[in-house]
Amino acid sequence: MLTREELCADTVYLTIAAPAIAAVASAGQFVQVGVGSAEATDPFLRRPISLADIDPAAGTIGLVIRAIGRGTRRLLVLPAGAKIDLLGPVGHGFPADLKGRVLLVGGGVGAAPLLPLAAQLAAPAAAQAVGGAGAVFLVGARTRPELWGAMLGARAGAQCVVSTDDGSAGHHGLVTDLVKAQLAAGPIDAICACGPLPMMRAVAVLAAAADVPCYVSLEQRMGCGIGACLGCAWPRSANAGGGYARVCVDGPVFAATEVVL
């Protein structure tokens, strides 16, 4: 770990030297983070954490760690300089060929996996290619201090619009209100969303009504993280063949129409 930055209560942003991962990773992929020592078997499983930054030139990745249990709490208190055991990159990320006006919709800690995409779409080459149409990063949180997604997004050059549940910053209301406003303001080419399930469900409904392709990044309790254990099953929609998809390797990013939200 190179740097450790406190974002808000129980949430830190870590920069980690991981050149092999940074060289091949794409936006929306994740890493399986070890939370015990090599010998320790408690906590037992790795923790899937989305890549919040991918910098192949610097050979670094960024991770947003929000402490929600005993595993993530261990990661939260690690000091800069600590060695972190990573397995990755894992999973399928966002489509590589997104262009035009793209809405990125992040709710709470769900802003994290959208950050590399926001950075990629804000890069001068990408912005030029789409004739300045660009991407808009819509970030929703409960309160102002939890809007770190917008802070990190702006740092990466993304155009950000925010909402809070309590009105302490930006739009007073849901991030889905911002999606409605954007859809009303002009044509949108794609929507990428990550956040609480009700939020993603609402965004998918709005996207479908506007006939805009929508991609969601899902979270599920996970065992191996590489597709072997079938622990992280998510129901696939009937028109995508039914049954279950594996969030770890078939996702975590899915077309919203492919899964049951």
Add this chain to the structure above:
Amino acid sequence: MAGTMPGSSDWAWAGRERAEALLRQINEQAARRPGSLTTGVGSLQLANPVLTASGTYGFGREYAPLVPPAALGAITTKCVTLEVRQGNPSPRVTETPAGMLNSIGLQNPGVDEFLRTELPWLRDSGATVVVNIAAATVSDYARLTARLADAAGIGGLEINVSCPNVEREGMAFGVSPSATAAVIAAVRRETSLPVICKLTPNVTDIAEIAMAAEAAGADSISLINTLLGMVIDVETRRPVIANTFAGLSGPAIRPVAVRMVWQVRQAVRVPVIGMGGIASATDALEFILAGASAVAVGSACFANPLLPLEVIAGIGEYLERCNLTMAEAIGLAHKR
């Protein structure tokens, strides 16, 4: 759809160097002490005693970028059933102290698809293959065995008797000596392949079940399957696992598993395969000393994909240090 999005098995990069070092170590040991790791389960000869526990390793594909399937004693496959099974609703897994719960629901592509896509791949990989099977009736066990009996590339069958018997109000076959015997006898009639009976630990007397399986013609007994457990989320006040009950695995169950291997070793003459919470070579050696002719690594591979190779190398180191062969080490803890 997922195929159009970026992704790969790039995760394996980090362990490759260590995997190669372990494989070198294993090969050098084999050259120095030829045959010292070989073991057998009935007529199935194994180059080393380390297998994978069914359901934790898929059909070997996912781990293959790091662990060559042929380097293992054998791959025990994900459970195969007659028909395709979609599995249980989510959540299917959750972490517990030094372990985890799972209720996957035997999700698998069915025997026909297994024979068409998975078995040829395993055969080409050079792996020794043990196919784990389950069914809901005795006659379905027989039909499933008949489908597999003549397929090329199968080294043995492991019979999962922990599933509900629909002919006896859903009671698991494996909790009754007579139901276990009926399944094993039916399977035995259909094949000359080595038949391994995998026991559930959720019984009062494990030795009694093991003896019934042996008498019905099992060539080997493997144990333990998971212990039935559950976790409740106090905020939602609901069970965490969608299916309510789930199977506990991981280091938390190891002392139970070692005890049961010890008991079964005393009760039967056929070789025993020990498993349950193995997370290191030392853990595996406990099972061997308790009487296991082979061991299986399971859910600990989720945290450490290199574990099978570490256990093979570690057992080899121990045997060399103690000037023992695998055959001599089996059950040594019983001697006083």
